[in-house]
Amino acid sequence: MKGTPKHVIVAGGGVAGMEAAGSLAEMGYRVTLVEKGEDPGGHLLQWHALFPDRRPADEVRSYLRKRIVHHNISIITRTTVEKIKYHPGGTVSVNLSGGTDEKADAVIVATGFQLFDAHRKEEYGYGIYDNVITSADLEGMFNRGRVAKADNSVPARIGLIHCVGSRDEKVNNNHCSKVCCVTAVKQAIEIREMLPSCEIFCFYMDMRMYGPYYEELYRESQEIHNVNFIRGKVSEASVNINNRLVIKVEDTLAGRPLKMELDIMVLMVGMEMEEAGAKLAEASGFKRGINRFLETGDHHYGNNLSGVRGVFYAGTCTAPMNITDTISHARAAVAETVRYLDGR
Amino acid sequence: MKPEGKKRIWAEYQKEIPDDHFFYVRSCIRQTFFAGSEQVFLKILRNDLGKDVFEDPRHTTCTGIGYHGDVVPFETIQAVVARHFSLATEAGYRHIAISCVTSFGIYTEILETWKHFPETLERTREDLYKATGRTFEVPETISHTSDIIYKFRDEIARKAKYNLADITTGKPLKVVEHIGCHYSKMFPKYGVGGAEFPHVLVGMVESWGGDVIDYPERRHCCGFGFRQYLVQANRGYSLFASRKKFESMEPYQPDMIIANCPGCTMFMDRWQYTINEIDGITYGVNGQGIPVLTYEEVAGLILGYDPWELGLQYHNVQSIPLLRRMGIKADPARRFLAKDGTRLPEPANLING
Amino acid sequence: MSLNQANKFGFVINPSRLIDYDSSDRKVRDYVTLREPSFKLCFACGGCTAACTAGQHTSFNLRRMITYIRRGEIEPLRDEVTRCMLCGKCLLVCPRGVNTRNVVAVTAEAISKLDRNEL
Numbered sequence: 001m002k003g004t005p006k007h008v009i010v011a012g013g014g015v016a017g018m019e020a021a022g023s024l025a026e027m028g029y030r031v032t033l034v035e036k037g038e039d040p041g042g043h044l045l046q047w048h049a050l051f052p053d054r055r056p057a058d059e060v061r062s063y064l065r066k067r068i069v070h071h072n073i074s075i076i077t078r079t080t081v082e083k084i085k086y087h088p089g090g091t092v093s094v095n096l097s098g099g100t101d102e103k104a105d106a107v108i109v110a111t112g113f114q115l116f117d118a119h120r121k122e123e124y125g126y127g128i129y130d131n132v133i134t135s136a137d138l139e140g141m142f143n144r145g146r147v148a149k150a151d152n153s154v155p156a157r158i159g160l161i162h163c164v165g166s167r168d169e170k171v172n173n174n175h176c177s178k179v180c181c182v183t184a185v186k187q188a189i190e191i192r193e194m195l196p197s198c199e200i201f202c203f204y205m206d207m208r209m210y211g212p213y214y215e216e217l218y219r220e221s222q223e224i225h226n227v228n229f230i231r232g233k234v235s236e237a238s239v240n241i242n243n244r245l246v247i248k249v250e251d252t253l254a255g256r257p258l259k260m261e262l263d264i265m266v267l268m269v270g271m272e273m274e275e276a277g278a279k280l281a282e283a284s285g286f287k288r289g290i291n292r293f294l295e296t297g298d299h300h301y302g303n304n305l306s307g308v309r310g311v312f313y314a315g316t317c318t319a320p321m322n323i324t325d326t327i328s329h330a331r332a333a334v335a336e337t338v339r340y341l342d343g344r
Numbered sequence: 345m346k347p348e349g350k351k352r353i354w355a356e357y358q359k360e361i362p363d364d365h366f367f368y369v370r371s372c373i374r375q376t377f378f379a380g381s382e383q384v385f386l387k388i389l390r391n392d393l394g395k396d397v398f399e400d401p402r403h404t405t406c407t408g409i410g411y412h413g414d415v416v417p418f419e420t421i422q423a424v425v426a427r428h429f430s431l432a433t434e435a436g437y438r439h440i441a442i443s444c445v446t447s448f449g450i451y452t453e454i455l456e457t458w459k460h461f462p463e464t465l466e467r468t469r470e471d472l473y474k475a476t477g478r479t480f481e482v483p484e485t486i487s488h489t490s491d492i493i494y495k496f497r498d499e500i501a502r503k504a505k506y507n508l509a510d511i512t513t514g515k516p517l518k519v520v521e522h523i524g525c526h527y528s529k530m531f532p533k534y535g536v537g538g539a540e541f542p543h544v545l546v547g548m549v550e551s552w553g554g555d556v557i558d559y560p561e562r563r564h565c566c567g568f569g570f571r572q573y574l575v576q577a578n579r580g581y582s583l584f585a586s587r588k589k590f591e592s593m594e595p596y597q598p599d600m601i602i603a604n605c606p607g608c609t610m611f612m613d614r615w616q617y618t619i620n621e622i623d624g625i626t627y628g629v630n631g632q633g634i635p636v637l638t639y640e641e642v643a644g645l646i647l648g649y650d651p652w653e654l655g656l657q658y659h660n661v662q663s664i665p666l667l668r669r670m671g672i673k674a675d676p677a678r679r680f681l682a683k684d685g686t687r688l689p690e691p692a693n694l695i696n697g
Numbered sequence: 698m699s700l701n702q703a704n705k706f707g708f709v710i711n712p713s714r715l716i717d718y719d720s721s722d723r724k725v726r727d728y729v730t731l732r733e734p735s736f737k738l739c740f741a742c743g744g745c746t747a748a749c750t751a752g753q754h755t756s757f758n759l760r761r762m763i764t765y766i767r768r769g770e771i772e773p774l775r776d777e778v779t780r781c782m783l784c785g786k787c788l789l790v791c792p793r794g795v796n797t798r799n800v801v802a803v804t805a806e807a808i809s810k811l812d813r814n815e816l
Contacts, residue, residue: 119352122540128349207740219793222737228767231741236540238560239345241595246560251716253741253764260718576707584711622710 005030005072006105006341009094011081011280014042015064015323016315017110019330020337022067024108027338031073032102034094036080036276040068042112048142050323051179051186052213060323080276083283084109084311090344092310095283106310106337109286109294110330111277113316116165116173116269123236124164124267131155131245131264132237134164135180138187138266147194147264155198155263158191159247160184161234162204166270175291177270177320181207182214184268188227189220201228201260203249211322230258237265271320284308294318304333312337345558350541357528357538361487361495366397367437368489369428371444372405374638377610380655381640382443385489388643392503393496397441400431408446412570422468423475425454430472430480438484441492445605448488449526452534455486486534488527490604490639494536494544497551505648508554511671516555517599520634521545522589522612524605525565545602548639552646561592567615568607586615590627590634597629600666601636612636617660617693626695633661633695645672652679662696721769724816728807729766729800736800738793739763745787745797755780759787759797766804771811778805 008024010017013035021033033040041064047057068075076096083095084107094102118126118134126132130150133141141147149155162184166177181204188200207229209215221227232249240246244261251258273292281288286306287295294317297305304312314333315326366389374382389395407424410416432440442448458465465482472478493500501507508517523542528535537543540563546556567585572578589612593601603609613636620626620633628634636659637645644654645667651674656663667674680688729736743760751757757780765773778801787797810816 119349122353122538125349125540127352128346128541130345218740219738222740223734226737229740236563238562239558240560243345251764251768254716254761254768254770256714256716258716258718258768579706579708580711583708584713587710588713618706619710621705 007032007103008106008108008337008341009034009081009092009102009104010108010110010314011084011094012042012110012112012277012315012317013037013040013068013075013077014110014112014315015044015060015326016112016317016330016333017042017108018064018068019327020108020110020314020334021073022064022070023331023334024337025068025070025072027334029072029338029341031070032104033068033073033075034079034081034096035075035077038077040064040075040077043115043136044323046136046139046143048139049186049190051182052211052217054186054190081107081109081111081280083280084308085284086309086311090310104310105341106312108312108314108330108333108337109277109280109306109317110314110333111274111280111317113271113293113320114274116171116177116272118164118267118269120171121164121267124161124234124265125237125239126267129237129239129245129265130243131262132267133264134267134269135160135183135187136269142187142190147191147198149263154195157199157201157260157262158264158266159201159203159234159245159260159262160188160266160268162202162268163233164267164269165272167205173270173272173291175320176208178208178210179320179322180268180270182209182211182217184266185209185214185218185221185227187266189217189225192225192227199228200225201230201262203230203232203234203247205231205233211324232258271316274317277317284311286311291319293320304329304336310340312340350543353541354537354543357532357536357543359487359491359534359536360485361491361536362439362485363495364395365437366395366439366441366487366492367432367435367483368397368399368441369403369406369443369447370399371447371606372409373610374443374606377606377658378638378641378655379658380644380653381638384644384649384654385443385493385640387649388500388640388647389492392647393499398435398437400435402431403428406444406447406450408444408450409570409574411450412446413574419467419471421450422454422457422464423471425451426468426472426480427476427478429483430476430478432483433479433481438481440483440486441489442486443489445488445524445527446607448486448534449524449530451486452526452531455482456531458482488544488604490527490544490548491536493639493643494547497548500643500646501551501553504552504646506646506670506672508549508552508642508646508670510669512669516553517666517669518557518596519549519554520557520559520562520593520596520598520601521549522562522566522601522603522605522608524603524608527604545604545639548642549602552642557593557596557598559593559596561589564589564592566603566605566608566611568605568611573611582611583615583618586612587619590616590619593634594627598634599669600642600663601634602639602642603636604639609636609638613660617695620695621693628696632665635659635661635663635666635696637663645670650674652681658691660691660693660695662694664697716768716770718768722771723769724811725771725774725804725807726766726769728810728816729803732803733796733799735793735795736763736766739795740793742792744790744792745795748786748790749781750784750786751780751782757781759801762804763800771808774804775808778808
């Protein structure tokens with residue numbers, strides 16, 4: 001690259017945005033990273049440990065934090081990108097919340113995902129029954145070092161409910177969020193290690209162990225940690241007179257309905273298109289797929305392309321993916337961006 | 345349990361319930377099984393609340409029993425319901441008040457069908473016109489009559505002579521509320537509070553001083569179902585479902601059950617006798633049965649109507665211990681006397697005396 | 698249920714099909730798991746049942762039997778466990794390496810102990 005460094009705006013400071021910003025900066029581009037929260041880090045900020053090797057999330061967090069410490073990167077927080085527009089001649093203008101505008105040579109959209117709002121599955125009683133929590137709430141408990149019921153007592157049986165907000169037409173999400181199955185297995189093992197006498201049940205529709213070492217983790221959960229798996233979608237939860245949760249499910253392998261009491265029910269919430277990203281897409285005329293994530297230029301060989309000149313996509317704004325794939329996708333977005341800028 | 349969580353859901357499922365001028369459509373079976381309920385609904389609305397409720401003697405069954413029993417086709421029932429709309433149109437009414445949950449479900453099903461498949465509405469207009477020469481307007485609102493009592497629950501509470509509490513201890517009565525499946529399970533948006541946590545009866549019980557029991561099988565069907573009771577050999581399914589509910593509510597020691605569906609009220613009442621005959625079990629405290637009341641009967645009791653005028657003596661499970669707890673006086677000598685003093689038939693096998 | 702009661706109403710209370718996990722009994726599961734730990738590895742693919750000779754002409758289903766053991770549904774096991782001819786073909790097919798043949802043998806043992814109040 002010769003002359004004045006070209007300027008790239010990265011919309012979103014999660015895993016994809018941080019990796020993209022870091023890659024561009026080390027190649028000599030000037031980067032503005034726009035993050036809506038207090039700090040960059042995205043959803044990773046609230047996670048305790050990661051699948052499949054259960055390394056502390058902090059290790060990946062520090063990698064990413066270091067990645068964006070660079071004199072070429074300036075970071076704007078508490079700000080969202082509201083609109084992106086390509087102007088003939090090559091300038092891309094960006095409207096930021098708060099009324100300021102920025103100009104760049106290219107933009108990488110990395111607005112990410114949001115977790116499914118578990119309140120919407122009314123039949124599970126999230127926000128009503130004391131001991132119904134989400135997988136993200138459970139990570140919070142891991143961070144605090146204690147898994148306990150709302151009354152602070154020790155749970156004897158915990159159920160993890162897969163596919164909450166995923167593969168479910170009733171909440172307008174037909175897609176699979178991919179990472180929840182392996183997250184459930186990871187969390188089941190973590191609970192068993194913290195509370196060895198606590199029984200764990202995973203209620204699943206299909207076990208989608210798609211990544212390297214996921215199937216191995218699943219096997220380990222059965223063989224070493226005695227995690228139980230029941231195939232069936234939980235239809236409703238209620239509480240009994242002892243304030244213990246009672247769930248209804250079909251044990252589809254037995255072909256009979258099953259009722260079980262639980263101390264804590266964990267809802268494995270799925271991924272949805274992030275709201276600010278959706279507004280940005282609406283304002284900028286980006287196409288969205290039937291899963292409401294951003295639709296890429298080509299599903300096989302152009303899935304960082306936006307269809308708008310100078311605008312590229314990175315990470316889970318295009319589809320649910322794990323951290324490994326998100327980082328790879330962000331690097332690919334950088335490659336596409338560089339190819340575009342160099343070729344102009 | 346976090347009450348604010350339920351309030352959040354209730355806020356999402358609010359329907360339009362009109363304030364006045366109702367076209368009333370009765371149930372086939374309610375006047376037989378809960379003889380005073382529909383009458384007291386009219387009295388409360390007209391006399392206590394000063395509302396205009398219109399009835400047309402030409403109104404017929406909606407044929408829901410036949411529809412769910414697979415002998416009346418959907419086209420036919422649409423024409424029958426269209427005829428009811430035609431009677432309402434003719435009388436100048438745009439708000440339908442439906443006494444029966446089966447009918448209510450059918451009305452909602454038909455209105456949704458017409459909305460999504462407008463050609464079915466045109467076809468129904470044609471069918472009705474060919475058969476009767478009638479035309480009709482689609483009503484502005486449809487309310488179940490429990491929606492209407494719900495709307496006026498606080499006004500009723502202000503006029504109340506009694507409340508849902510023990511007169512000696514002052515403690516609220518423990519009330520099980522049961523919602524008919526076709527009130528909101530098919531179309532949650534038509535029910536006050538939706539399908540998972542309906543508010544329609546909860547709102548009444550709370551306004552009238554009672555405590556609502558939320559027990560594990562609260563959402564379970566009573567087991568009524570036309571196929572289950574029309575075929576005698578199938579009634580064991582129905583009985584099983586009701587027993588499942590009774591067993592689930594029993595630990596909470598409920599004082600009463602309030603229901604908004606004809607089938608539920610009847611079967612949860614009658615099956616207590618049947619289960620008692622078969623298994624010798626009752627589910628209330630001290631070996632008693634749990635009285636099952638319609639929301640109109642409960643509203644009537646609150647407002648000070650005579651329990652015998654409400655028809656409570658014609659339930660299998662009698663409410664005498666409940667009335668005593670609420671401090672409601674009911675003259676035992678007049679229990680089976682008609683207004684003109686003639687003696688009414690006395691049912692056999694009553695529970696709670 | 699006596700015939701008398703059935704006659705009075707023309708129907709009886711239907712029996713429950715529910716697996717009530719909190720009232721069923723996991724003694725057999727615990728016995729089998731202890732003596733044949735590979736039992737824990739079954740992920741219900743049904744390969745054993747497809748390979749099973751007995752299952753081709755009787756209702757024997759090893760995959761379902763394992764599910765019943767796990768849930769603590771003892772009654773259906775009594776009949777099931779007698780149908781296996783212990784040929785061992787299921788062992789060849791199991792992708793998780795469960796010692797299926799021994800699972801059947803140990804289950805039969807557990808049930809006979811249960812009946813003698815030794816479990």
